[in-house]
Amino acid sequence: MTLIRNIAFMIVFYGLSVPIVLIVPFSALFGRNALIAYSVGWTRFHRWCARYLLGVRSRYKGPRPSGQVFYAAKHQSMFETLDLMVEMGAPAIIMRREFARIPIWGWATQVYGIILVDRAASATALRALMREAKAARESGRSVMIFPEGTRVKPGEQPELKSGFAGLYKMLDLPVVPIATDVGRLWPKKGLKRAGIATFRFGEPIPPGLPRAEIEARVHEAINVLEPRS
Incomplete structure (x- = not known):
């Protein structure tokens, strides 16, 4: 049954995502807000496919940020x-620059307002990252980062990447940590399994804290759903 669910998901989601992505340039003609709405529609389609084809549902817990x-x-x-x-609500998301190289999709991410980060982390790349994040803040949008820098397996708790603290200082916004255990259902390799993926919002952390403190608090909060040894 699990294999059948995975095949159905791949056929429906990836099969229909191709024409959805190809239509992106037309939605972008109506401006960023139209493209954002179009992108959210695509992610809702992904949620529908995950729920009804794979049997993966999301459950959100903790204080809802505002x-x-x-x-x-x-x-x-x-x-x-x-x-x-x-x-x-479609925050500006910080993602690896490699995604911008995907035809059409890469161009769309930039129109949407994705903030691209270079793995090389050169001084020029970091300045560009800060500049784009500042623009997102000034536009009124929330910003989202995956501070570990890459996907990790359940149970892995790497240290946060150094760029997180710099963004925290520059954005001067409350930090809302989000923990999840979705990796036990949705592995990087292998079949996806049915179940409930939990997301837990941590208490907002105020801006202005020292680097060591903010990193320690965020690291602890995003790992609260990790299995204990």
């Missing part, structure tokens, strides 16, 4: 990058 914030989320799969876009 206003403009800086989200820092655990990253275990592709699922949360799309589901959080729906749930959090």
Whole structure:
């Protein structure tokens, strides 16, 4: 049954995503807001496919944030990058620059307002990251980062990337940590399994804290759903 569910998901979601992406340039003709709405529609389609084809449902717990914030989320799969876009009202998301090289999709991410980060982390790349994040803040949008920098397996708790603290200082926004256990259902490799993926909002952390403190508090908060040894 699990194999059949996975095949159905691949056929429906990826099969229909191709024409959806190809239509992106037409939606962009009506401006960023139209493209954002179109993108959210695509992520809702992803949520529908995950729920009804794979049997993967999302459950959100903890105090729901309000206003403009800086989200820092655990990253275990592709699922949360799309589901959080729906749930959090299309924040500006910080993603690796490699995604911008995908034809059409890469161009659309920039129109949407995705903030691209270079893995090389050169001084020029970091300045560009800060500049784009500042523009997102000034536009009134919340910003989302996956501060571990890459997808990790359930149970892995790497240190946060150094760029997180710089963004925290520059944005001067409350940080809302988001923990998840979706990786146990949605592995990087292998079959996806039915079940409930939990997301837990941590208490907002105020701006202005020392680097060591904000990193420690966020690291602890995004890992609260991790299995204990």
